[in-house]
Amino acid sequence: MRTMLFLGIVFMASCSFGVTIQLRNGATVAGSIVSTNDDTLVLSTATGERTFPWRELSNQSIQQIHPDLYARLKQQAIERAKTREQEMADKGLVKVGDKWVPKEEAMRLKYRHVRLRVARTERTGPAKEESSTESSRTYIQDCHGVLTLEFEGLDSKTEYHVKTEFKHYTKLEDEADRRRVAPPSATVRPATREETIKGQSHHRVDYESDPYQKYKVKMKADWVMLTDGGRRKRLSGGYESDGWDIKVWLDGNLVYEERKGDPPEFHIIEKL
Secondary structure, three states: OHHHHHHHHHHHHHHOOEEEEEEOOOOEEEEEEEEEOOOEEEEEEOOEEEEEEHHHEOHHHHHHHOHHHHHHHHHHHHHHHHHHHHHHHHOOEEEEOOEEEEHHHHHHHHOOOOEEEEEEEEEEOOOEEEEEOOOEEEEEEEEEEEEEEEEEOOOOOOOEEEEEEEEEEEEEOOHHHHHOOOOOOOOOOOEEEEEEEOOOOEEEEEEEOOOEEEEEEEEOOOOOOOEEOOEEOOOEEEEEEEEEEEEEEEOOEEEEEEOOOOOOEEOOOEEO
């Protein structure tokens, strides 16, 4: 009889063990497991048996006590999230934090601190002597249009992809200059540049256009430029900038647009 009683005690001990569970409200409960199923956990505590639905327990406690159930619940949660995301995407919505909002509003929220400055300047190379006469020397300069993009307010923890497409137009200051300078290699050839910005709150980049030429004439000592039919001859000329076409995308979203002769337009982000 004593042997049977001892074996019964051992059996009961093997079917239950002491645990401390944590509830989602932050409270903890200590006790011995009496039974479990896919819906509840029954604990024997100092105040008696208590039944807890699994949804009241923290994820860590569920994983500790019932790892198989935890794995199933986790997979179900992943599948529900995917279904929810697809439903929202079909409605044209994007998740920002814990809210679903229209895509345009989401972009404005994401880039609400980002500002952009666009500048167009010219970079001239060194003057190289091209020809010389008894009275003067003619110098040629290779020039480039320079497009500058400057971003402010970037999130240094976020990676951004920037795509820029541009065309730089040039024109002759005077048709008579055509015999003095070489024509641009491709006056309106479009150019595309792409880059990734990461770990920066401020970013600046310069892009150069195809080269074009200017000339300067310098008179030698004791020589002056005479007039031609009452009009003073020009001492400089060549090609000059005649406008730009520019488009800038941030993470695939058009944020800046400019066409030759028209005022620029900012989209989603603001002007710096």
